[in-house]
Amino acid sequence: MTTVDQAKAMARRLRAALAARDLSVPHATALELAAASLGHEDWNTACAALEQTADDRIRFLETVPILRIFDEAKAREFYCGFLGFVPGFEHRFEPGLPLYMEVARAGLRLHLSEHHGDASPGSTVFVRMRGVHAFHRELTDRRYGYARPGIEEAPWGDVLEVADPFGNRLRFCQPRDAGTGHRPGRSAIG
Structure with missing residues (x-):
């Protein structure tokens, strides 16, 4: 602005x-x-x-969901190995204490925490995105042993949902074009 x-x-x-x-x-x-x-x-x-656009105006710049994890190795296997995220920062108050880390991919950042009280297991994150079908092919090609997600055609878009090993769900949604009701990147016919 x-x-x-x-x-x-x-x-x-x-x-x-x-x-x-x-x-x-x-x-x-x-x-x-x-x-x-x-x-x-x-x-x-x-x-x-x-x-009204001055810096003192209230603006929310970014949302970074925090998801509860219980096992670092399983979290890395799922988020980095399966979903293709890259680790960012990692923090422990001292060796042997719970991990707090960031993973990121294509503009999406998630924080993963072993700390009790940071988040509730079983949370859901809704992610608007482009390229959900390419993402689906990528995940299918990885042949991850614990998930074979599909794509659901919902009225608001194509949704690919995956659950992590800790009960958290990530819903990746490519929204329909608001003007036509069609999915971006796909023809109106098919």
């Missing part, structure tokens, strides 16, 4: 670019032009709208 300061800088750059072409405009005009280029009626309207 553009802030008021960024819009003012835009107006200064515009004014300088015009001056380099021997076109002189007052600063107020440059501000009005910057506001118009951002889709606002005038500078005052732009300022009111852009103030």
Whole structure:
């Protein structure tokens, strides 16, 4: 999102670019032009709208689910070996204490915790994604001994659900195109 300061800088750059072409405009005009280029009626309207995007406005930047695990080796086999996630950070307060780790893949980050109280076993995480059919083929090709997930065609999209060894479920969903009801990447006919 553009802030008021960024819009003012835009107006200064515009004014300088015009001056380099021997076109002189007052600063107020440059501000009005910057506001118009951002889709606002005038500078005052732009300022009111852009103030709402200031850093003190409440914004949720990311969600990172925490899933309870009980066995590090099984968690690594499932999340890294089967699902193809890559380990990120790992933390223990000292050797022999419970593990807290991150796994990530294609923009999705999950935290896995052996700590009692961090999460309840049997949780469900719903993940919107693209490429669910390719992901399904990849998982099927791995021939994991404890899961052979399929794809369910739900009204909201194609859903591939897997359960980890600790009872947590991950529902990967490729949503339908909101305008047509068809799945992105597939023809309307088939």
